[in-house]
Amino acid sequence: MFDILHYEFMRNALLAGVLVSIACGVVGSLVVVNRLSSLAGGVAHAAYGGLGLAVFFRWPLLAGAMLFSLLASTIMGSLTAKKKERADTTVGVVWALGMAFGILMIDLTKGYFVDLMSYLFGSILAVPGQSILFMAGLDVVILVSIVLLYKELVALSYDEEFALISGVPVRALYYLVLILIALCVVVLIRVVGLILVIALFTIPASIAELFTRKLSRIMVASSILGMVFTVSGLFLSYYFNLTSGATIILVAGVCYFAALAAKRLFVKKSPDAAAPQGARP
Amino acid sequence: MSDPKRIPAIEMAGVSFSFGEETVLQGVSLTVNAGDFVGIIGPNGGGKTTLLRLALGVLKPSQGTVRLLGDAPEKSRIRAGYIPQETSSNKWFPISVIDVTLMGLLSRRSMFRPYTGDDRDKAAAILKELNLSHLENRSIGELSGGQRQKVLLARALVSEPQILFLDEPTASIDTMGQDEIYEYMRKINASGTTVVLVTHNVGAVSSYIRSVACVNRRLFYHPDGMLDDETIAATFGCPVDIIAHGLPHRVYHAHER
Incomplete structure (x- = not known):
């Protein structure tokens, strides 16, 4: 069963899956509790514009994607911060504009035959060692930020005005969250592709949110769930010869509905409410 | 340092906001003296919440100056306690009652550092005082409106603020729960904390407040807490019934001032 571990590309793919699971478990939890999943989707699709630009100018693709996802997330963040009710329109425009720009740039690139599919649905089996280093570095940055700023991030997410009055630099912190989302999107595009980014961002955290009511535990649980989904998805895609990114999402999606059903059937109240009084983790 | 009792809690001069x-x-x-219990009343949309956000420096005035506790609000607001309107916080956010309460100590801890064991003891103590200990580990979203409001009160009080702002704290609470919160306000005020209470419910607050500010684009201040029909009419646009039906504690001294 473990014969697939003999292949270097498979070991790389598994490692990449585990590393992105940590990143998107933590950042995805912030996305879910702050209801930012459409913004994350917008960032992912706008990143395609960056890929197109990178192709046109013969830049490294990662650099182009990163440039556009950072731009898209900070622009959308600043446009939507004040007028939350207009957020979906803004996100929709940036979403479509990024994609269109990318397609046009690739049209304009002479003699370039681009493998669209690998960006739309990911190519985890072709992850180079350099990307794995980038993912590991991103995990470190994310974990350090969360550990240092956990109480501020909780306050910002729960009650922004109260956080501001308590002396939290809410603007700077909000942009930090947006930047982390953008960086995660870039690495996720490698693994599951830009169309499926939102799924891997939101499904693990949404499952975790069903069973625990504490942000730190949601982060840990969704990182672990992400690892389970990517690793099992990879194995399934290998043995059944399926597209890896789509298989990973299929596993995650099935688990999501199974978790919803399990919660309905077996959990009457939230586990925190049922815990003995006075007990603290 | 000068005596904090002498410095007005809030000073607003020629403030306009658009x-x-x-x-x-x-x-x-508007000048609110330290130790006062001021009710800010007026119709919905009259600018009550805006006034409060100006006092806290969340909004900047288009004209005029605002001072809170003798300093710029951006500096001094960490010494204020604030209970925002029910609608402002993310009700479905996964957080326990004790963790919401701990948030009140955010201004007492520097960034990059977690809350201490001492902080947790303080939070637990204030929850006990408000008879909320049994809810400590419950998720905030599972509580009733009244319970949630009391948790937000605990969060505001845990830092022992010099001034306490409440924005419609009883909007979603029944009369019994309202009285409980108002009584607690009175206790806090008696211990020296300035209390600023925003409400559109004129009758309910009348026996608790010491002074009244009526806000409807302009502000009419009554340092003695007395209101007359003319002010009420000017504030609300039409005369309103200022008698609190069925409540034992009444109400405004009528217009013979």
Whole structure:
């Protein structure tokens, strides 16, 4: 069963899956509790514009994607911060504009035959060692930020005005969250592709949110769930010869509905409410 | 340092505020003395919440100056406690009652550091005082409106603020729960904390407050807490019934001032 571990590309793919699971478990939890999943989707699709630009100018693709996802997330963040009710329109425009720009740039690139599919649905089996280093570095940055700023991030997410009055630099912190989302999107595009980014961002955290009511535990649980989904998805895609990114999402999606059903059937109240009084983790 | 009792809790001079074209507040001047219990009343949309956000420095006045506890609000607001309107916080956010309460100590801890064991003890103590200990580990979203409001009160009080702002704290609470919260306010005020209470419910607050500010774009201040029909009419646009039906504690001294 473990014969697939003999292949270097498979070991790389598994490692990449585990590393992105940590990143998107933590950042995805912030996305879910702050209801930012459409913004994350917008960032992912706008990143395609960056890929197109990178192709046109013969830049490294990662650099182009990163440039556009950072731009898209900070622009959308600043446009939507004040007028939350207009957020979906803004996100929709940036979403479509990024994609269109990318397609046009690739049209304009002479003699370039681009493998669209690998960006739309990911190519985890072709992850180079350099990307794995980038993912590991991103995990470190994310974990350090969360550990240092956990109480501020909780306050910002729960009650922004109260956080501001308590002396939290809410603007700077909000942009930090947006930047982390953008960086995660870039690495996720490698693994599951830009169309499926939102799924891997939101499904693990949404499952975790069903069973625990504490942000730190949601982060840990969704990182672990992400690892389970990517690793099992990879194995399934290998043995059944399926597209890896789509298989990973299929596993995650099935688990999501199974978790919803399990919660309905077996959990009457939230586990925190049922815990003995006075007990603290 | 000068005696904090002498410094007015809030000083506003010639404050105006507009959202784009729309003038929300115009020419507002107000001095709230330390230790006062001021009710800010007025119709919905009259600018009550805006006034409060100006006092806290969340909004900047288009004209005029605002001082809170003798300093710029951006500096001094960490010494204030604030209970925002029910609608402002993310009700479905996964957080326990004790963790919401701990948030009140955010201004007492520097960034990059977690809450201490001492902080947790303080939070637990204030929850006990408000008879909320049994809810400590419950998720905030599972509580009733009244319970949630008391948790937000605990969060505001845990830092022992010098001034306490409440924005419609009883909007979603039944009369019994309202009285409980108002009684607690009175206790806090008696211990020396300035209390600023925003409400559109004129009758309910009348026996608790010491002074009244009526806000409807302009501000009418009554340091003695007495209101007359003319002010009420000017504030609300039409005379309103200021008698609190069925409540044992009444109400305004009528217009013989």
